[in-house]
Amino acid sequence: MITFIIIGVIVVLLVAVLVGAYNKLVALDQRADQAFADIDVQLKQRNDLIPNLVETVKGYASHEQGTLDAVTRARAAAAGATSVNDKVAADNMLTGALGKLFAVAEAYPDLKANTNFLELQRELSDIENKLAAARRFFNNAVAEFNAVRAQFPTVLFAGMFGFGADKPFFEVDAGDRAAMTAAPPSVKF
Template identity: 65%
Template sequence: MTILIVIVVIVVVLGLMAIGTYNRLVALRQNTNEAFADIDVQLKQRLDLVPNLVETVKGYAGHERGTLDEVTQARAAAASAGTVDSKIAAENALSASLGRLMAVAEAYPDLKANANFMNLQSQLSDIENKLAAARRYFNNAVREFNASIQAFPAVLFAAAMGFQPREFFDLGADRAAAASAPQVKF
């Protein structure tokens, strides 16, 4: 009889541990989803701002057609990205093309003095700062989630319950391109 009670207690304790671990993993997965949704909000604001910025620059630097087209195409790709990985890649390409657009703008003193451009540039800078903070928060949430599904006892059943590691929001292969200053040629 004592052995049966011990077995029941062990099963109950293991069951409670499994339920607690599962609930923690669900909460962490929701946290990563929420963190990515915050990034998505900032990305949407940036996508809404880009056409105004391109049109303002176009009025001053019409012969910089390649750069303007590149920004427009990158924005379209970012807007149509469906998966997290494709969204990350498209947003990294958009960030790089926006950097080149700002470098072009530096070459036009009249444009730099334009109040509309200055306002748009300020808004873009603000969004980029918020986006950087949202990315850091997302990456922290992903780190915590990934560590939790790889830690004992969750590692025993996390994969079987559908918990897969998440990818960080990283520059990846575009890191070198983003780190180097864009070249402006006339």
């Protein structure tokens, strides 16, 4: 009789550990998904702002068509990206194209003084700040999920629950990181 009670207590404890670990993984997975959705919102806002920015610059720098086309292509790629890795690559491409667009704008004093351009630049800067915060929140949620998934005893059965792989971080690719640390761009308006 005592043996059955001991076995019953062990089974109940084991089930409690499994349920607790599963619920923690589900909660952290949902938090990471919600954080990624926040990034999506900021990326959509930025993508919606870009056509207005391009149109404003077009009026002043119509012969800079290559730069304008690069921004448009990068925006289209960003809008079509679905996975974290695709969004990271598209975001890096769009950030580079926007940097070139602002460098072009530097050569046009009338454009730099245009109130519409200044407002669009302010809005874009605000969105970029919100996007950076959303990326940090997402990466924190991913780090927490990955850490809990790899901890004992969760690592023993995370795969059985469908949580067998680490979630990817939203990070700058190695080439862009090297370019940023080597010579950061200086753009003044």
